[in-house]
Amino acid sequence: MDKFFHIVTYGCQMNVHESEKIAGILSEMGYKSCESPEEADIVVFNTCCIRENAENHAFGNIGMLKKLKAARKDMLIAVGGCLPQQMNKAENLHEKFPYVDIIFGTHNLHNLKGLIEKKLKMRKTLIEIEDSEGEICEDDKPLRTSYPNAWVNIMYGCNNFCSYCIVPYVRGRERSRDSRKIIEEVRSLVSEGYKEITLLGQNVNSYKGELTFPQLLKEIADIDGKFRLRFMTSHPKDFSPELIKVMAQNPKICHCLHLPVQSGSDAILKAMNRKYTAGQYLEKVEMLKKAIPDCAITTDLIVGFPGETDEDFKATLELAKKVNFASAFTFVYSKREGTVAAKMPNQVPEEVSKARIMELVELINSQTRALSQMYIGKTVEILCEDYDSKRGLYMGRDEYGRMGYFASQKNLIGQFVNVRIEHANGVSLTGEVV
Numbered sequence: 001m002d003k004f005f006h007i008v009t010y011g012c013q014m015n016v017h018e019s020e021k022i023a024g025i026l027s028e029m030g031y032k033s034c035e036s037p038e039e040a041d042i043v044v045f046n047t048c049c050i051r052e053n054a055e056n057h058a059f060g061n062i063g064m065l066k067k068l069k070a071a072r073k074d075m076l077i078a079v080g081g082c083l084p085q086q087m088n089k090a091e092n093l094h095e096k097f098p099y100v101d102i103i104f105g106t107h108n109l110h111n112l113k114g115l116i117e118k119k120l121k122m123r124k125t126l127i128e129i130e131d132s133e134g135e136i137c138e139d140d141k142p143l144r145t146s147y148p149n150a151w152v153n154i155m156y157g158c159n160n161f162c163s164y165c166i167v168p169y170v171r172g173r174e175r176s177r178d179s180r181k182i183i184e185e186v187r188s189l190v191s192e193g194y195k196e197i198t199l200l201g202q203n204v205n206s207y208k209g210e211l212t213f214p215q216l217l218k219e220i221a222d223i224d225g226k227f228r229l230r231f232m233t234s235h236p237k238d239f240s241p242e243l244i245k246v247m248a249q250n251p252k253i254c255h256c257l258h259l260p261v262q263s264g265s266d267a268i269l270k271a272m273n274r275k276y277t278a279g280q281y282l283e284k285v286e287m288l289k290k291a292i293p294d295c296a297i298t299t300d301l302i303v304g305f306p307g308e309t310d311e312d313f314k315a316t317l318e319l320a321k322k323v324n325f326a327s328a329f330t331f332v333y334s335k336r337e338g339t340v341a342a343k344m345p346n347q348v349p350e351e352v353s354k355a356r357i358m359e360l361v362e363l364i365n366s367q368t369r370a371l372s373q374m375y376i377g378k379t380v381e382i383l384c385e386d387y388d389s390k391r392g393l394y395m396g397r398d399e400y401g402r403m404g405y406f407a408s409q410k411n412l413i414g415q416f417v418n419v420r421i422e423h424a425n426g427v428s429l430t431g432e433v434v
């Protein structure tokens, strides 16, 4: 009889790709993918703990499986990813959800097969959280679900210890993959027909292989075939003129850059341990705009970091106005136990943070809308990614990451399509194939 798996993913692209690796392991074990926990023989939660609401979300959904598990005792529930990797969290999870069968950490993913086999021979919950990162595992055979895009890890972990951030504690120190292995992986993905390659790392600029990050990008861009090349995330402190040059000289590298600034106030940036000032950030942005005038710059912003005053917040608004971000992820600071900022005095009251985030979101939305309006009447090349059955339209993105919708009789998924934009509604564009 067929066995089925269902994976629920939270968090960043890194986790999305890791779920593809989990799916790869489960398919090798003979499981097939299914759409809902009700049909599944194993449900895996791949969790995130970057902010409290990410955690609560996972907790809520794990809690919802209690009834199902009571009715179907032979169904396995596994919880992995960043959440259980936090100090004492695995025990906490076990207490709260005693019916969860396997709890594993970020460094145990590659042994999921072994964990499942071990669990099937025992009654009690199997908890395995490795403290240290160990060697990079090169045996992954991810079951990719994001065609025509393919995610490719180039490095893991983070050494930056921004004072608010839990990632260095749950993902371990920076480890870079071998440059040749990365290039080989991309070459084979391109020959399999993938049209967009996104290189992944918490801080791709600090990639340290035989090649530097700009050299690696250039070699990948030199691979034959038509495909787009993206990378994320870049840390402003390591964003270099060499990288700008490589971006400007290689047409396969998309003219868009995600460059999280977090705040526009020097005092807050210092307290965040970001290692750059607002002025230095703006200088790098200017350098980039000069070399690549059409480059779309996106960012992450946090409001309500401990000690953030109205003046500090104004500086963030000012910086956002100067850069004119194509879009931005905006977050209210969330206290993460074990980080340096969690112990800082002057935590900002919730009402203040809420008012600030609303003002910031309004500004960012107005910038995004204004950029959308400039698209009207223009023809852009969209890589068709999917069919949106609700709208009855195909959708995809242009090289700047802007989403576009269009009608077609033919299935165009995986193809580059020229679309003349007719309507702009907030972030999304609609047009006609030309």
Ligand code: SAH
Binding pocket: 050, 051, 164, 165, 166, 167, 201, 202, 203, 233, 234, 235, 260, 262, 300, 301, 302, 331, 332, 333, 334, 335, 336
């Ligand atoms: N490595 C990436 C981002 C990882 S987390 C980088 O350095 O840019 C993604 C975003 O979540 C961060 O850029 C930050 O804006 C936000 N974030 C991280 N920790 C947070 C916290 N404790 N509260 C609110 N937002 C947070």
Ligand code: SF4
Binding pocket: 158, 159, 160, 161, 162, 165, 166, 167, 168, 202, 203, 235
């Ligand atoms: Fe977190 Fe900073 Fe590392 Fe990004 S660079 S993952 S924000 S510690």
Ligand code: F3S
Binding pocket: 010, 011, 012, 013, 014, 015, 047, 048, 049, 050, 082, 166, 167, 170, 171
């Ligand atoms: Fe979340 Fe872990 Fe990514 S905490 S944002 S899933 S690295």
